[in-house]
Amino acid sequence: MTRRTALELLGMSATYTALVPGRAFAQAPAFTKGAIIRTLFKDYAPEDLAGGATLFHEHMSLAPDFMDKFRAASAAVRAMNAGPAGAGAAAGGRGPGGAPPRAGGPPPAATGPDPMRDVELMAEELATAKRDGVACIVDGGHPDMGRDLEFVRQASMKSGLPVVAGAGFYSQPYYPREISTMSESQIVEALIRQADEAPAGAFGEIGSWDEMTADERKVFRAVGKAHVATGLPIFTHTGIPGKAAIEQLDILEDAGVNPNRVTIGHLGNLVDPNVYVHKTICRRGAFVAFDRQGSNGDAQKVPLVMALLEAGFADRLLFSSDASRGYSKTLTVFLPKLKAAGVGDDVLHRIMVDNPRRFLAFVPRRPRKRL
C-alpha cells in the first residue's frame, strides 16, 4: 500500500485537493457555531482540519515504565479471573495457559530506538503520518501515564502536525495515591486545572481496568462534571475486552454528558459477531472506537465493522491505532482491508476525516489560556 493509494482512498489525492480545495462530500458534517478543535498551539475551526484524517487516540509520550505497569496489572487481573484451578475459564476468563487478553494500551515497542525517548525521532514519526494523509492527531496521555507534555509540544512544532492533548486520570493501577481520598469535586477541579494548563482538547483516555472500582466510578463522574464545565469531549479505555463499556457510558450520561460527546474505547477487542454492546452504544448516540488497528488482529475486527456499517452506524465509528509509532497504519494497513471487504471510499472518508472532527469539535465554556 503506497502513500498515494492511501491518500486516494481518502479522496485526497494531492492533485485533487490542490485543484478543489475544501472538496465537499455528500455528507459534509455541519458544526455548531463557535465549535473549535483545541490543539496544543491553537484552536482550529473544524473545517480547517478537513484536509486529512484525524487519529483520535495515539500516544507520543508515556513513562518509561508504562508498559511494565500495564503488563503487571493485566497479569494480576488474569490471575484473579482464572481463580483457583483456573475456575475463571468457565466464566469467560482465560486461564494462565490461554491466550492473554489484550486489555489495552499501546502495543509493545518494536525493536530499535524508541521515538518516545527522542524528540527528533518522534517528530519524524509525526511528519511521516502527515505525509500519509493525517491532518491531526490526539495524544491520549496525561500526567498519571507519565506523558511529558513539553516533549509532545516539541514534536508537534518540529513536525508541523497539529496535536490535541488529552487530560485526565487513566485507571486504578495508574492513579496517583491521593485519588482515593480526594472528593469528587476536588477531582473535578484537578481535571479542569489540567485541561486549562495543557491546554487540552479532550478528556482521555479515561479508563477502567476490569470490574470498575469505586475510585474509577468516582473519576468517571468527575470527568462527566468537568466536561459539563469545559465542553471537552471524552474518550475512554475499556479493559478485558470491552468490559464496563456500558457502565462507563451510564456514569457519564448520569453526570450530565450528552452521549454524542463520548467515545467508548477499545471495542475492536470485543469480538462479538452480533455486536450487541457496540450497537447499544451507537443507538445511545456515543461513538464506538476501533483503536487498535494495523496488525493481524484486524481479521476479526473487519466483520465487526461491517456489521455496524450494515446496521447504519457509519457516523458512530472512530478508528485509530493507539500506537506509539507508525501512526498511519490505520490508514495504510486497516483501511485497505475494509475496502477489500467492500466499504466505499466515501464511507471511509467519513469515518477517518469527518467523524473525529465531529467528536472533537466543541464550543469552549472556558477561555483558552494565554501564553
Ligand SMILES: [Zn+2]
Ligand atoms: Zn491508549
